Amino acid sequence: MAQAQPRREQDMDEQLHQPQEVEGGNQQQPQQHQEVPSSEQAAIRYGHVFAVTGDLAGQPISPRDAAAMRSAEDSVAGVQVPEAAGGGFSAATAMETAAAYNTAVGAVGPDQASDAAAVHGISVTQTAVPGGRVVTEFVAGQVVGQYSVADPPPASEQDATKITIGEALEATARAGGGRPIDRADAEAIRAAEMSALGADVAMPGGLGDVARAAARANTQVTRDDDKVKIGDVLSDATAKLAGDKAAATEDATRVVQAEKFNDAGARPRAGGVGAAVATAASLNEDNALGGDAAQ
Structure with missing residues (x-):
């Protein structure tokens, strides 16, 4: 069976904004320092949860992204009921939890979608294998989940x-x-x-x-x-x-x-x-x- 894609466990790097100095005659402009809003700092981003790169890694997981992934899972026969086929962890579950948190802290709006997901889309595929199937899930063309779902055991074994x-x-x-x-x-x-x-x-x-x-x-x-x-x-x-x-x-x-x-x-x-x-x-x-x- 294929294993789930590893997720990054490193914390979000602190964003540093260097002050700029502009010389004019013998005077310098006061140093400017911008701070990232605390709600944005607290956001759970794709790079915190999934092994993704590029622009997608730095974008907060948004409610519309999570809803789109759930819809994509539901559109593929068998994916929406992993509990009936020996288990399986879906990306939608993680995305829904992260999106709910991001909305609660004000990092994203309730109807917001990430730019990468909106432009490049979200999809789910599955491949039949002996004894079950392998499900692969994508956000903006990058794999955010790949896991196996086994066929149910005989009732006598339960x-x-x-x-x-x-x-x-x-x-x-x-x-x-x-x-x-x-x-x-x-x-x-x-x-x-x-x-x-x-x-x-x-x-x-x-x-x-x-x-x-x-x-x-x-x-x-x-x-x-x-x-x-x-x-x-x-x-x-x-x-x-x-x-x-x-x-x-x-x-x-x-x-x-x-x-x-x-x-x-x-x-x-x-x-x-x-x-x-x-x-x-x-x-x-x-x-x-x-x-x-x-x-």
């Missing part, structure tokens, strides 16, 4: 009594979705994503990367009302993950450790991602023991 990691993340969104996401939350989400995929590395462009970008953006914002919330990232987590599995004790341990390591007080969060995965793992274990006892 255990409806087990709580999955994706469901645990969604429970976090319901319980504490109004809290601004920070680094500890983002790293816990990243660890949960790796556990769900059964991997030692996170999926580039996946849910963990979106969480990291949101946490970084929040550090530039003063008002909590303008920050990206946990619910913005984790709503419909099962659909956003490229894979999912029943939560187990080792998954909970991995997530809690990531959360504690990145928390200022080195403590797991009450009602946080670690607590949700730990609860799901405990319930799954209890259900398994109960099932064994009944046999």
Whole structure:
């Protein structure tokens, strides 16, 4: 299967404006210094989220861009329901989160589109492969997402009594979705994503990367009302993950450790991602023991 395109994790470079001096006789003009508005500095740009270059990298992700990508995904059969085909992370999901944030901080207007996307367009294609399909997504001719969507497993392989990691993340969104996401939350989400995929590395462009970008953006914002919330990232987590599995004790341990390591007080969060995965793992274990006892 093709892997998602890696996303840039570097922070936005600070824009420096050098003062100019104009000599006239024995006098110099006062130095001028322009500052970029804070709303523009806080904007989440394409280069923060996707591995793109040129003019596109420096442009804020706008609401009309996100809407166009969602429409493009919906126009390709199968792309709009990745949760029914083994998972898959879409660019539209990341763009919608970024555009909502950019609108909230005043970096873009509610009906604004980026120049590059307006001129060169947004599109989605898919290619059939054994066992599933590969979806590729473009903004202004540059790839912003490429991921695989597997065919659904036979119904006999699914255990409806087990709580999955994706469901645990969604429970976090319901319980504490109004809290601004920070680094500890983002790293816990990243660890949960790796556990769900059964991997030692996170999926580039996946849910963990979106969480990291949101946490970084929040550090530039003063008002909590303008920050990206946990619910913005984790709503419909099962659909956003490229894979999912029943939560187990080792998954909970991995997530809690990531959360504690990145928390200022080195403590797991009450009602946080670690607590949700730990609860799901405990319930799954209890259900398994109960099932064994009944046999």
